[in-house]
Amino acid sequence: MNYSIRTLFLSCCLLFFAACGGSDGAANKEANAGANKASTSSSTYESPMQKLGQILNECQLIQYQVYDLGISFESPPDPRQGMRFYSQLLDQAADETKCKPGKYDGGIVFYDKDGKMRLEVEFNLPQLSCNRFVFKLDGKRYALPMNDQGLAFFGQVLKMRAQ
Numbered sequence: 001m002n003y004s005i006r007t008l009f010l011s012c013c014l015l016f017f018a019a020c021g022g023s024d025g026a027a028n029k030e031a032n033a034g035a036n037k038a039s040t041s042s043s044t045y046e047s048p049m050q051k052l053g054q055i056l057n058e059c060q061l062i063q064y065q066v067y068d069l070g071i072s073f074e075s076p077p078d079p080r081q082g083m084r085f086y087s088q089l090l091d092q093a094a095d096e097t098k099c100k101p102g103k104y105d106g107g108i109v110f111y112d113k114d115g116k117m118r119l120e121v122e123f124n125l126p127q128l129s130c131n132r133f134v135f136k137l138d139g140k141r142y143a144l145p146m147n148d149q150g151l152a153f154f155g156q157v158l159k160m161r162a163q
Contacts, residue, residue, distance in 0.1 A: 066161070067106050088147060095131075105124045
């Protein structure tokens with residue numbers, strides 16, 4: 001009798017572990033499917049750079065603001081200002097996994113020679129949170145990271161606050 005209780009107990013344990021292992025397998029399949037979807041979405045990156053370049057090429061004045069630090073300034077009017085900013089972006093999707101949804105460190109507004117607002121950008125700085133510039137073109141949202149030149153520029157901006 002003692003032997004049959006042990007056998008029954010071991011059989012129940014095996015069934016329990018088998019059932020748990022099956023659900024882990026299903027969870028792993030779901031996780032892999034999610035990872036595949038994520039890699040598919042990043043592999044279908046649609047570059048906004050041509051359209052963005054056309055808009056920024058017309059911009060002569062840029063206003064910058066770093067929200068929580070109280071830094072606010074604008075560029076001197078110059079037909080090359082928009083393209084200077086353009087040269088600070090990487091043509092790839094930003095890794096937004098470290099970014100808080102809807103939370104930005106600052107904003108940038110671009111104006112053309114007639115003073116008409118052409119583009120609004122919200123950004124995050126890696127020194128404060130993560131590395132992304134977020135904007136909409138033709139109703140589609142884009143998030144691009146800064147290159148080393150952009151990181152150096154915003155590093156100088158943050159140093160202005162420290163002085």
